[in-house]
Amino acid sequence: MLYADTFSKQVRIIFHTVVLIPLVVYALHHLLTESTYIGIGTAVCAILLAVSLAQALQDKPNKIIAKSFLLSLSVTLLIACHQIGVRGVLFLYPAIAGLFIVHPVRRACIYSILLSVFGVLAAAEHLGGMLAAKFFLGLFITVVLVASLTVTLVSQQQRLEKLLSEDFLTETLNHRGLIQWLTSKIPTLIKRNQSLAVFAIDLDNFKRVNDCFGHSIGNQVLVAVSRTIVDTIEPHQLEPSAGNQWILSRPSADEFVLAIADLSDFEAQSIVQDLMARLSTLLTESGSVIQIQASVGIAIFPNHGDSSEVLLNHANAAMREAKSLGKNRFQFFTDKIHQQAETKTHIESTLREAILDNQFKLVFMPMYDIATDSYVGAEVLIRCTHSGMANIGPDQFIPIAEEYGLIRDIDYWVIEQALSQFSTLTEEQRKIQTLSINISAIELLNFQFVQWFDGCLQRHGIAASQIELELTETSLVNADDSSITHLRALKDLGISLALDDFGTGYTAFNQLIHYPIDKLKIDRSFISNVDNSKENRLVDIILSLAEMYSLTVVAEGVETQQQLEYLSARHCHLAQGYLLHKPTDWETYQHLLARQQPQELSLIVTNNNQ
Structure with a gap:
């Protein structure tokens, strides 16, 4: 009877129930003891109201049923006014309110006045002239008051709807x-x-x-x-x-x-x-x-x-x-964008499941000291083992994790697992080893990260001097004063810092003096093209300036003997790539360490793809 844009579902159900029960009782009363016509009319009203209640329960209000109910009620009331006089007239008041709920104000005013006039005329022989006039006056005042209240409520509802649907600043839609x-x-x-x-x-x-x-x-x-x-x-x-x-x-x-x-x-x-x-x-x-x-x-x-x-x-x-x-x-x-959006949604939902179920694993890319011709550490890479992430590497899911706010959970998982595995090495292997951990740019804005990381080190019994944090060049370019403050706080703990993927961002060398950086990692895109004279000059410049700033240099993505010989001739410190060793599990990496003499080892933990 009352439709969805007027009252809530709960209010409509309560109203229907409260009205339906006395209607049924009133219909039975008249059918059994008094007026058959009033009883039949009331029964019809009760049936329509019951149908409306069923629709209200399904949250499917129907204006036609509501209007049919009011029409049947109006006819029944006119019959009641004619047969039982004053008792019938009294029911005109709630009927007028119902008309204003279902119909627009102007139409409800017309229907209400007509119902009042015909109702009083139908009851005239029971009322007498003076009483009929008083009743009509009361009904008219009721119509005016209900109409005024309805106009006020509709006006307020429209203003509220405007506030809810409009942007206050630009006065456009929200x-x-x-x-x-x-x-x-x-x-x-x-x-x-x-x-x-x-x-x-x-x-x-x-x-x-x-x-x-x-x-x-x-x-x-x-x-x-x-x-x-x-x-x-x-x-x-x-x-x-x-x-x-x-x-x-x-x-x-x-x-x-x-x-x-x-x-x-x-x-x-x-x-x-x-x-x-x-x-x-x-x-x-x-x-x-x-x-x-x-x-x-x-x-x-x-x-x-x-x-x-x-x-x-x-x-x-x-x-x-x-x-x-x-x-x-x-x-x-385009269809391509559609496919990319579907892939991104799939990766995002799958990552959430993987985070809940710890469906990740770490693999290790050994780090090679060019001068001593030996392995001196490893870069730790993350893989997702969820069945829905087959053939999807970190280069795809890490940016999506950053976009959807999942990267912190992944960062923390990598750090915990890497520190836990690093702590299992023998005392001799750990003497002068360094653990370098790649952190997301988001951690530069996380004021709790320094304290959390310090606590993590203490839980695993690893000294801060054994730790090196690795950051992408882009994260430093976008770093603000608070981010630099957090980096210096980490340095104060005794941690060193490395700049990953150097050359792909916009960092000028004169900016490096403002950052507490200890190591540069030359991006693989430069190393793969060292046979190109232009790329040669770029790598030479990076190596020369790094030496001026006393920075250690790591060459990423070394895959040919020619590349290794080129880097060795120019005194590059460290290298990693498939030529030297492919990523391996922790057990294999431990065997690799056991086969060579104890040296300074650097375990570099990252969530980037190799």
Whole structure:
């Protein structure tokens, strides 16, 4: 009887039950003792209400049943007014309230007044002229009061709906409002055989705007961006959003979603190119001119999805692809992106299971001292043993673990397992060994990591002087003051630091003096091309400057004798690669150590792929 957008399911069930029980009793009373006509009418009302209750239990309210109930109730009340007078008139009051619940206010007013007039006329012979006038006046006042209350409630509900569906800053829709608009629009698009272009717009490096200019300017930029998007649409002669032709929303901090109906791929491309050009010279309310870049993903209904959630997911997937290709560009959703998104979702869910069940293992890539022609340690690599991760290596699942916030659990598992296995070596093997552990950039922002790591060392009985932490070059490039503080805190414990994949990022050598770095690892991409004169010069420069800064150098990915001889001639300290030894399990690595004389061993633990 009362439908879903009015009251909650629980309230509707309680209301139905409370009304149904006396209706049944009243119907039986009249059928057995008093008025058959009233009894039949009341019984019909009880049956309709029971049907409505069944639908309420299934959370499928039906307005037709509700209106049929009120119509039957109105007819029954008119019969009751005619046959039993005052007792029938008294039931007109709750009937009026019911009319306002089911019908729009104007229509409910008309129905209520008509019901009051005919009800009083039907009971006139029982009431007399004066009493009938008093009853009609009371009913009219009831109609006015209920109408006023309903208007107030509807107005408040509309304001609340606006607050829940609108972004307070830009006055565009928020995520909830966007989903509602798309959900209501799609059936119309299907009926009209129209398309819908969904643009996922993400502002590149927006955090820098807040950091450099403050959040007040940042908010002005967001308002200016929303205004710019609207200004971009208008020259393309589209209908205004009030006509449901397009809609703009800000579902999250620096992301916007624009949806435009009946738009071709060419028109979509034209709009996004115009928008990106306008954003390059953005004018805020305070008069500041700020250059903004955006990555935009575009998904088209129905080709790229037939529901609001799927369209948004695919537009966001295309936007992330645009970011990965260098930012400040747009990208249509493609089957390739779809496949990548499915693979990423599969890896993410499988990793969660693997973390819960400890479905990982460590393998060891021996480290080779070029000068002494001997193995002096090993790099520890992680593998996932979950059946769903067959042929998926760390180079694929580690970035996804970082993206979805799973990397810390993996980092901690690697550290615990590596320290545990390292502690099983003989006393003589551990005398001057060093354990180097690769940590994710996220740990540079984790103020608890230093304390946790120190406790981990104590649990396994390993001195901090035996530890070396390995960081990627990119993590240092993006490091802030607090990250450097954490690195220095680790150094204060007696731990040394190594810079992995050197040459792939943007670290200048004069920046190294600001970082407490002890070792560089030259990325395999340089070593694999040392027969190229340009690559030769780059490696030579790295080795020469590392010597100037008293840094130890490790060459990664050595796979040919020519590469090893080249590195030996230039006095590179350490090397690793398939030419020297393939990754092996812990037992095999222990046998490898036992076969050679005790030396300074360096066990390097990483979650990167080899």
